[in-house]
Amino acid sequence: MGQLAGAELFTVVPEGSITTPKGFTAGGLHSGLKKSTRHDLGAIICSVPAAAAGVYTLNAFQAAPIKVTKQSIASSGLLRAVVVNSGNANACTGEQGEQDAFQMRNHFAEVFAVPEEQVAVASTGVIGELLKMDKLIGGIDQLPTHLGDDRNAAEQFCQAILTTDLVQKMICVQVEIDGRAVHIAGAAKGSGMIAPNMATMLGFVTTDAKIEGTVLETLLRQVTDLSFNMITVDGDTSTNDMLVAMASGLAENTSLTEAHPDLAKFVAGLRHVCEHLAKGIARDGEGATKLVEVQVQGAVSDEAAQAIAKTIVGSSLVKSAMFGADANWGRIIAAIGRAGQPVQVDTVDIALGSIQTLQQSKPVVFDEEAALEYLKGDTIIIHVDLHMADGAAKAWGCDLTYDYVRINAAYRT
Known part of the structure; x- marks a missing residue:
């Protein structure tokens, strides 16, 4: 993997975002989960079923959203969307917390007319408190008018996932596969409870590459070991860490496999995206100056x-x-x-x-x-x-x- 990350294999798209890959929209808003008026609810949506993969915290106390997302991805290996809230982790909340996470998924699916099992759920914030479901449901109802495919919409999503973070973290690169332009983009949050074996982080990768979910998961795990698993702020590992990747396939390249001659380019781009986000999390560590x-x-x-x-x-x-x-x-x-x-x-x-x-x-x-x-x-x-x-x-x-x-x-x- 180390030899595959040469900068000559990809180019950074300066104004790119998680909505740059074909098929993706995103957005965020304030639903009332946070005491402040900062955004606290966001979503990424794909216009087609996207090949999906996830990597999760190794903490034994995994939050309810992780259980829901694992189930969604395992059902078919496909996702149409991920819905995320900040301000409340929905962790260590028992059976009610799980019911709330499923309700969050199912209501989102109903509003956006997508299959329930193709929606991932992520939460971040205070542990041990139940979600304010009336606020959350009301926010989901408003989300359709807050989505877009431009950088501003992507930034609204990035704001919605922040907790103690001081800055948004987002990047997009372009690689050439089969002579076609393929984009890989990412967004993440993380500032405290950051330790190897993920971190207190939520990460989201979008790409328009055509790639099978099983191949994407293998590559995501390999790249995570060289990026997100190599950062630490304070030695603590969260209950909610999650990295989800979605591939729309709309770049229309031939499907990426281990035998594909351009796989090294995709891996280099994916590694750069994840490494850039990981370094951004480390730099934005709570109280950090360096x-x-x-x-x-x-x-x-x-x-x-x-x-x-x-x-x-x-x-x-x-x-x-x-x-x-x-x-x-x-x-x-x-x-x-x-x-x-x-x-x-x-x-x-x-x-x-x-x-x-x-x-x-x-x-x-x-x-x-x-x-x-x-x-x-x-x-x-x-x-x-x-x-x-x-x-x-x-x-x-x-x-x-x-x-x-x-x-x-x-x-x-």
Whole structure:
């Protein structure tokens, strides 16, 4: 997969959105689920049954919407729509919560005249509170007049899925398959409760590529392992994490399979979309001021490199040092040593950007002022070379700030 993500295989569409792929409309509105007047209900709709795939949280307490969406996709592998609310996670709400999630799906299907089993449901927000179904149903009734196929409509959807996020996250790329322009787009939310094995995130991918749902699911899982599963903000994993992909097939390429000569282009585009969204979530971590990227090479395997990279980027001590612009490489090597992976203790190199701080496990005299200036930036790259084999990986996170505690100390209020 790593070799397939060359930028030459796709182009970014600057003004593209989740409605750029053929067949998709989207939108959002304020239904009253949130105390504020921010949007809290949105939908993505496909004009035809779309091949669908999903990846979900590994938290044992999976929210009711995940159960409904799993059932919908499993029934036929097709989706016409996904309806999403923010402000309430509908998690740990028992039998009533499940009934509400099914009612949310079924009422949406009735309003838009699509099969119930072709509607996915997603929710995000406070855990343990029942949905205000009167507000939700009333909002769904209004949705038909709030949908469109332009970027503004896509942005309205993106606003509807936010919780503590500060910015919307959306991207679109174009690849050429069978000589035809194929688009892959994505939108996501996520800011807190972000840890590997998904995150507190909702992600949605739209594409007009023709591809079977089983192939799409395989690729989605592979790409997720290299993107959304490589980010962390605080080490917590949510009850509602969900990544859903829908493929309309309206680009009319020959169906993508493992044998298709242009599959690498599609995978590269899909990986870029997911990686861009994952980095956006990490950068938008609650209270964050910096994106931290950890690049590990020279590990005994890619899996070992992944574990080490995630341990470093998830370390509260490393994150605190990045916030304080402190070039404390000791915290980095300590994280490497506790990652549970093979290391040679006398061959490790560490650099902060281009500033070498450790070489062959020995301290290097470096310019502290230059390091301070680098660490004051909004993007920090930590390089680690273990000099053992060819395993490599990247992980993303953010710094740990005073505001993270402030935001989460008053999340419900």
